[in-house]
Amino acid sequence: MAACRRWGLPPVRVPHVGDRYDLDVEAARNAGLRAVHLDRKNVNLAWITGRSRPCGN
Numbered sequence: 603m604a605a606c607r608r609w610g611l612p613p614v615r616v617p618h619v620g621d622r623y624d625l626d627v628e629a630a631r632n633a634g635l636r637a638v639h640l641d642r643k644n645v646n647l648a649w650i651t652g653r654s655r656p657c658g659n
Contacts, residue, residue, distance in 0.1 A: 603634065 606613050613634035620626020621640040630637035 606635075 603613065603631065606616050609616070617638055618626060618638040619638040619640055620630070620645035621642050623639055627637040627639045
């Protein structure tokens with residue numbers, strides 16, 4: 603959140619990219635940030651959240 607204040611941007615305009623869904627995506631969303639899941643193991647989590655979608659589709 604300090605970076606958001608430093609840049610003068612609301613959290614909803616700041617993306618957080620992470621490869622751990624539980625630590626990166628959920629935490630970012632809980633903080634009000636946009637979340638991007640870097641799926642290194644090719645695990646599609648859309649069936650869990652209903653919100654994930656692969657890039658390019």
